[in-house]
Amino acid sequence: IQLTQSPSSLSASVGDRITITCRASQGISSYLAWLQQKPGKAPKLLIYTASTLNGGVPSRFSGSGSGTEFTLTISTLQAEDYATYYCQQLNSYPPTFGPGTKVDIK
């Protein structure tokens, strides 16, 4: 299963609302996770099963979607949110990752 993400990068300001889209080449039900990675650090799980917020993740992060189209929304971008975001499907093997969306400062 191939995952595509759009956009591949975006520039935004603190306080902006941003949305990242992940599309799967075939239906994956709700077996989609979103991860955040900062330079030189391990990825961090934000959302699993498409819309469930992982413990300790701020409520400004939200996820939605099912089937083949999913979105990650950050309602009010904070300085610490500048990072690369990956989606990952866990519906079937291999559990592929999307190519990533880099969010940087405008």
Place this chain on the structure above:
Amino acid sequence: EQLVESGGGVVQPGSSLTLSCVASGFSFSGYGIHWVRQAPGKGLEWVADISYDGNDKYYADSVKGRFTISRDNSKNTLYLQVSSLRVEDTAVYYCAKEWKWEALHPGYGLNVWGQGTTVTVSS
């Protein structure tokens, strides 16, 4: 909950290594564990995973036949034996824990990650 990888290094093509991942702070024997790698400047690539009891193992096509995943639940340790290494295997290797207890494959989300261990394959 913590995972700590070790065993990386600089090796020549065709060499072998064993990567380890030691778990602490959770009931290791109840969770599936994955290996994920990241080549320099690239995205994340899933490598392999093993079920909580060690009975089921899955591999990416790019490593099948060359890498072997295993675990010792008595030692809270995961392993990845990597052999016939290629230049394109150069990456940071992360181990990551599945979120859900005794999850069916492949899982629901990887909620604990180690800091990574670097494997560099170069002549």
